[in-house]
Amino acid sequence: MVAHNPPHDSSVFPDPVYKDTVLGPLFDGARDHFASDFQRIDRAHLIMLCEQGILSQSQASQIAAALQAIETEIDPATLTYTGEVEDFFFLIEKELKARLGADLGGRLHTARSRNDIDHTLFKLQLRRRITSLLGQVLDLIDSAIIKADAQKETLIVAYTHGQPAQPTSFAHYLSAMIEVLLRDAKRLFDALATVNLSPMGAAAITTSGFDIDRHRMAELLGFDAPLRNSYGCIAAIDYVSGTYGALELLFLHLGRPIQDFQFWSSFEVGQLYVPNALVQISSIMPQKRNPVPIEHMRLLASQTFGRARAMIEIMHNTPFTDMNDSEGETQAFGYQAFATASRVIALMTSFVSAIRINEDRVAENIRKSCITITELADDLVRNEGLSFREAHEIAAHVAKTIVAQNGDLVTDGYAPFCKVFADSTGRETAMDAKRFATVVSAAHFVAVRDRFGGPGETAIADAITSYQDDLAALRAALAKANNDAAQADILLQTKFNALLGASA
Structure with a gap:
């Protein structure tokens, strides 16, 4: 051989x-x-x-x-x-x-390894970044709640498929945004709970033959507890994917109202007024008011989404073990997502506080689009005994007539309504002109939709109270997380100082 x-x-x-x-x-x-x-x-x-x-x-x-x-x-x-x-x-x-x-x-x-040290380092960094971002997200939610509370009676045109659909209140729109933000904040808290489990004491893979105290290490570093399985401490990266998954969803969701704000602020729609402090001018066209902060929010939200998604892609199809794919350079790459995330949230918080609805343009758009006509159909079902399909056909005919003549449904709609009602039913309507004007008004449309989750006065007030309660609970949870970390730092410094004193 x-x-x-x-x-x-x-x-x-x-x-x-x-x-x-x-x-x-x-x-x-x-x-x-x-x-x-x-x-x-x-x-x-x-x-x-x-x-x-x-x-x-x-x-x-x-x-x-x-x-x-x-x-x-x-x-x-x-x-x-x-x-x-x-x-x-x-x-x-x-x-x-x-x-x-x-x-x-x-x-x-x-009784330790670079393996458990590394993942502990990464978790300490992520914990700090998550709690910081959570503070900003909660401030954004607070800003939106304050705006919604002040805009309960402010009407807007709600769009579906890019077309005017129904009137609602700005508070109702913001409430939908707030609910998503609250759910996104809770996903970040869930990610934080996974991050806040200590890997220390796992050593390379299997813990140690020395009589170490993993719970004490967790306490000194401000973790909630040790992560139990030592193999998982150095192999599981769900604390990374969970964090960036939550971040990805947050900015996917934020991108949607940002798109609406862009559309609403266009000249043709014009229902959103962006104040001068958030508007830039054209270098050549004197008439231009460019609300470019919206574009920057969209851009930065997309960058954040892309970086968060990339973090998850980096983890894809990697072995279930300690390896460099999930370690130093990958972690540093992910921090860029937090940096752009912070910029978006800060800008959006300021933006939401500053914007206002152009009520004249809203009224004009409601007039031109006949978007209150659904309530006419509903009222005919309730008070004239028609089926909804028959009522829908009558209402549709009225809307087409008013739009064709560029009229106003409230002031011009009663005569065509009476005619199509009589032609369709063979009888006269019991609805007089005054009631017709009320039924097809935008304020009435919103007021009668005072159901759980709707834009009516009681429903929206109850919703805002619930959001305030949810926000207070999340603020308390964040304060506890920050306080626990601060107290752990004090404990660590005290015990270390005791060792220093013993060496003197």
Whole structure:
């Protein structure tokens, strides 16, 4: 049998191209995004090892002092990747060994791996970004509720298939938007609940033979609890896909009212007035009022949607294990989605507060489109005993007649109505001209639709109260999440300071 010996390898790590294309960018990403969370994890792990007796008080105190010195002496922002060590983690370990010696400096890494450290870093970052964005989303909801409450009697034309359909109130339209936003906010809270489970203690895959306390690590880092299965801690990426799935849906949904705002503000429709502070002029056409913030909202919403979708695509068809596809560079790519998301939400919050309905244009569009005619058909069913199909045909004939003569249904519709009613039924209508004018008015149309979920006065007031209650509950949940994280930071600092004091 012939022995096959490996060829002599005189290469030295890192290969310069690998250094420039992979290791350097990864180091930069860790430096820019994760340096402070590396410190939190190191501190928490050190405290836990000491409390569990895996490190002595003396050992833990010396390591704490060295960590403090590294944090004081080395500004991560000034670091550049040299290739002397593999990554940011090994740089910190190298610094520890330089201060404490190889034996003591290497003990901090007992019972952990870069695998559980990495996913903990990613979760700490996502938790911060989700809670920040949630605060903005709740502010947008609040802005929309305030606007809706003030616009309960303001009429608009509601469109279906791009055509005038029925009158409703601006409050009713905004309420539909608010309900979607509330559901989207709850999806972000669901994503946060998955993010807020600690991977620490999973080590590489299977936890550790050391008597570690995973619950204590979770507490010190502000997580709700440890994620139970250690394989899942380093392999499951549903915390990433859940987060960006929720983000994707939020901006898919926001894009739809943004499109409406663009349409409503067009010259031909003109039912939405955008104030001068949010309008740009043409460089050549003096008459132009361009509400370009709407276009920027649409653009940025699409960018956010695309980046969130890309995050999910990156995870597609990857093995169920710890691997780089879901790690540093992918995480940094996803943060761009949060950056554009924040810009959209901030702009939309300001926009919703500033806009108003052009009531004259709404009245004119209602007049030209005869969109109250459905209520005439309904009234004929209720008060003339007709079937809806017969009433619908009578109402349709009246609407066609008024539109053809560019008339006003309220003032011009009664005579053609009386004629088509008599021709269709063989009798005279019991409805007089005054009642006809009321039945086909936009205000009446909205007022009689005072059903659960409708635009009527009681229905919309009840809806707004429920939204205020939902918003208050979500604000309380967000405040608790932020407070829990802040209290964990205080606990971590207190315990770390105790170790520092013991080394003095």
